[in-house]
Amino acid sequence: MSENSERRVVSVIVINEASVLSRITDLFSGRGYNITSLTVAPIPESKYSRLTIVTSGSVRVIEQITKQLHKLIPVLRVYEHADMVEKEMAMIKFPASENLSDIQALCEAYNGKIVNAGENTIIAMVADEPKRINNFLKAIKRYNPKEIVKSGAVALER
Amino acid sequence: MQISGAQMVIEAFIAEGVDTVFGYPGGAIMNVYDEIYKQDKFQHILNRHEQASVHAAEGYAKASGKVGVAMITSGPGFTNAVTGLADAYMDSIPLVVVSGQVPMSLIGTDAFQEIDAVGISRSCTKHNYLVTDAKDLPRILKEAFYIARTGRPGPVHVDIPKDVTAQIEEFDYDIELDLETYKPHTKGNPRQIKKAMEAIANAKRPLFYLGGGIINANAAYEVREFVQKTGIPAVETFMARGVLSHDDELLIGMLGMHGSYASNMAMSETDLVIGLGVRFDDRVTGKLSEFAKNAEVIHVDIDPASISKLVNANYPIVGDVKNVVIDMLAQIEKIDSDNYESWRETINNFDELHPLTFYEDSERLKPQWVIKRVGELLGDDANISTDVGQHQMWAGQFYPFTRPRQFVSSSGLGTMGFGFPAAIGVKVATPEKTSINFTGDGSILMNVQELMTAVEKKIPVINIILNNNFLGMVRQWQTLFYDKRHSETDLSVQPDFVKLSEAFGGIGYRVHTKEEFDAALKDAVEKNVVAFIEVIVHRMENVMPMVPSGGSLFNMMLLEKKESK
Numbered sequence: 001m002s003e004n005s006e007r008r009v010v011s012v013i014v015i016n017e018a019s020v021l022s023r024i025t026d027l028f029s030g031r032g033y034n035i036t037s038l039t040v041a042p043i044p045e046s047k048y049s050r051l052t053i054v055t056s057g058s059v060r061v062i063e064q065i066t067k068q069l070h071k072l073i074p075v076l077r078v079y080e081h082a083d084m085v086e087k088e089m090a091m092i093k094f095p096a097s098e099n100l101s102d103i104q105a106l107c108e109a110y111n112g113k114i115v116n117a118g119e120n121t122i123i124a125m126v127a128d129e130p131k132r133i134n135n136f137l138k139a140i141k142r143y144n145p146k147e148i149v150k151s152g153a154v155a156l157e158r
Numbered sequence: 159m160q161i162s163g164a165q166m167v168i169e170a171f172i173a174e175g176v177d178t179v180f181g182y183p184g185g186a187i188m189n190v191y192d193e194i195y196k197q198d199k200f201q202h203i204l205n206r207h208e209q210a211s212v213h214a215a216e217g218y219a220k221a222s223g224k225v226g227v228a229m230i231t232s233g234p235g236f237t238n239a240v241t242g243l244a245d246a247y248m249d250s251i252p253l254v255v256v257s258g259q260v261p262m263s264l265i266g267t268d269a270f271q272e273i274d275a276v277g278i279s280r281s282c283t284k285h286n287y288l289v290t291d292a293k294d295l296p297r298i299l300k301e302a303f304y305i306a307r308t309g310r311p312g313p314v315h316v317d318i319p320k321d322v323t324a325q326i327e328e329f330d331y332d333i334e335l336d337l338e339t340y341k342p343h344t345k346g347n348p349r350q351i352k353k354a355m356e357a358i359a360n361a362k363r364p365l366f367y368l369g370g371g372i373i374n375a376n377a378a379y380e381v382r383e384f385v386q387k388t389g390i391p392a393v394e395t396f397m398a399r400g401v402l403s404h405d406d407e408l409l410i411g412m413l414g415m416h417g418s419y420a421s422n423m424a425m426s427e428t429d430l431v432i433g434l435g436v437r438f439d440d441r442v443t444g445k446l447s448e449f450a451k452n453a454e455v456i457h458v459d460i461d462p463a464s465i466s467k468l469v470n471a472n473y474p475i476v477g478d479v480k481n482v483v484i485d486m487l488a489q490i491e492k493i494d495s496d497n498y499e500s501w502r503e504t505i506n507n508f509d510e511l512h513p514l515t516f517y518e519d520s521e522r523l524k525p526q527w528v529i530k531r532v533g534e535l536l537g538d539d540a541n542i543s544t545d546v547g548q549h550q551m552w553a554g555q556f557y558p559f560t561r562p563r564q565f566v567s568s569s570g571l572g573t574m575g576f577g578f579p580a581a582i583g584v585k586v587a588t589p590e591k592t593s594i595n596f597t598g599d600g601s602i603l604m605n606v607q608e609l610m611t612a613v614e615k616k617i618p619v620i621n622i623i624l625n626n627n628f629l630g631m632v633r634q635w636q637t638l639f640y641d642k643r644h645s646e647t648d649l650s651v652q653p654d655f656v657k658l659s660e661a662f663g664g665i666g667y668r669v670h671t672k673e674e675f676d677a678a679l680k681d682a683v684e685k686n687v688v689a690f691i692e693v694i695v696h697r698m699e700n701v702m703p704m705v706p707s708g709g710s711l712f713n714m715m716l717l718e719k720k721e722s723k
């Protein structure tokens with residue numbers, strides 16, 4: 001899988017029914033495909049859910065992934081994104097002792113803000129492209145983050 | 159009509175035209191068995207192991223072209239059946255397998271005979287269902303049969319908790335299926351078909367590569383016409399045996415690991431592969447980077463995921479092989495069969511150089527002779543099943559197949575123990591044909607209890623045991639690649655196969671000579687009862703030619719030439 005392995009975002013529309021998620025994750029593990037991140041939520045006012053899967057592989061592997069996904073009976077549609085808007089959300093918990101206004105300024109640069117400031121901790125949230133989120137997480141290291149949670153990417157084709 | 163879930167299963171089977179169910183009862187499926195007892199629309203065959211029930215359903219499905227049906231209980235009943243599901247999945251065999259499950263209220267509690275059946279079958283079925291409400295049962299059963307037989311066929315598993323089989327609901331099977339997420343496309347793209355036909359017309363050394371998908375699509379006779387009218391030579395996969403008749407002049411033979419020299423050389427020299435219902439299995443292609451290296455590829459298959467999975471297709475055509483071949487036949491005038499005259503000659507020369515053959519031995523019968531001999535004596539009158547091993551490959555090489563659905567063998571999974579129960583299913587589906595199972599002294603013991611099934615139901619399968627006192631195929635690899643260290647493959651200690659068959663109420667023969675063999679086969683066919691014919695064959699015979707695993711198709715080990723007869 002190493003030959004020209006590239007990152008890909010695939011969206012999958014599935015019937016929202018029991019065990020549909022395991023059908024998809026079983027397919028990835030059974031055939032040796034990577035999952036970097038996976039998000040899933042129901043599509044409002046429909047019987048479908050939408051999954052966004054970030055994966056990697058050679059062109060042939062990615063083609064197989066989309067075809068094999070399509071073969072699953074409850075899968076309605078598979079999008080292999082080419083030209084997309086892609087966002088990921090992260091929340092970070094800092095000790096209250098860190099510099100609030102510095103953190104706030106940094107968050108704003110990455111489409112975020114402070115969402116909670118308590119007695120002992122501050123929680124910040126950012127939503128941006130996955131690459132920028134990673135940059136952000138590097139930048140905030142010096143403020144001693146205590147906990148970080150990322151949502152996984154979601155994407156829409158332009 | 160207000161009926162129980164169990165009755166719904168029966169009614170659905172009747173509506174689907176099921177005439178035979180293979181199965182084995184137990185606690186969780188008892189409600190359904192109670193309804194089986196009360197009805198007389200289909201027969202139930204009690205195999206003596208659930209694995210055999212599924213293999214029998216596979217044999218039935220392959221020989222008849224219909225959906226095979228098996229029924230089992232929860233827990234161990236289900237786990238015993240898993241090998242059969244996996245086998246059917248690998249070979250694209252349409253099945254509906256119904257299993258009992260513990261009642262809904264006990265699911266997830268590690269109840270007696272509870273196992274996460276749909277969790278296990280997910281990766282070895284085309285689709286599966288856990289039914290949680292009898293209201294869904296008519297739709298689910300109807301979908302199960304539909305999904306099993308359409309598109310690329312495969313097994314569908316329906317797991318039904320015991321309380322759901324007792325639940326009483328309205329039954330209406332006259333429903334329109336609305337599967338908006340499952341729509342197999344069956345018509346090939348006309349533009350691609352046109353381009354493919356032009357590629358064939360321009361090729362100098364085209365080659366048909368025929369696969370089992372042709373048989374699934376019931377397209378063998380269209381393919382025969384296509385081959386005839388184009389004059390293009392053809393190779394068959396193991397699964398495609400019988401698509402062309404063995405005496406078709408354009409049939410070169412079987413290709414792959416144990417393919418004929420001419421077939422494998424033709425594939426290595428062709429400039430255009432015309433793949434119909436194939437999947438470029440590693441046992442066929444050998445080393446991928448060397449496979450048909452100088453060729454463009456036309457690939458017709460119902461499964462888009464098969465196309466360009468392993469070998470890039472220059473002309474991918476997704477569709478039902480039958481429809482596509484019919485569309486291609488409509489443009490046949492583009493192709494001039496004379497163009498391929500010298501190519502056909504080249505292939506004939508390959509065949510003359512190293513024909514597919516074997517050398518007889520004065521001491522013991524050769525297994526290949528036995529298979530050829532059955533072909534001479536029974537030919538078209540027999541349907542052939544096999545187990546797995548050397549005898550299986552020799553059956554593929556030497557039996558003179560004349561028609562599709564004549565040959566049933568576990569190809570993708572290579573399941574020892576498949577042959578005998580499959581031959582039972584074949585006989586049930588095609589009672590007018592003699593049902594022969596070529597098996598080995600190793601394989602036959604893996605479902606030997608089916609003697610009881612066959613005897614009880616008077617299903618006269620003739621098992622021809624090619625006894626080499628070895629797990630022969632593994633022994634062959636050990637001889638060739640492990641410096642003759644025959645680790646755990648010597649089967650010198652054996653049952654008395656004649657008495658074994660007799661103990662169950664069958665008949666048995668042990669034969670050493672050609673005369674004895676002819677007499678035994680004739681007698682078994684005449685008596686028309688369950689039989690074992692144990693043939694003592696040469697122990698160290700190897701299946702040749704052989705492409706060593708991972709090697710290039712054209713680098714074959716060949717039969718050592720002998721001067722004597």
Ligand SMILES: Cc1ncc(C[n+]2csc(CCOP(=O)(O)OP(=O)(O)O)c2C)c(N)n1
Binds near residue numbers: 545575602624631
């Ligand atoms: C269930 C199962 N276990 C193990 C194997 C591996 N295997 C493949 S061929 C073979 C030997 C079969 O021996 P036999 O039935 O006597 O046939 P022969 O090769 O001697 O003709 C074995 C063990 C298999 N294919 N299936």
Ligand SMILES: [Mg+2]
Binds near residue numbers: 598600624625628629
């Ligand atoms: Mg043997």
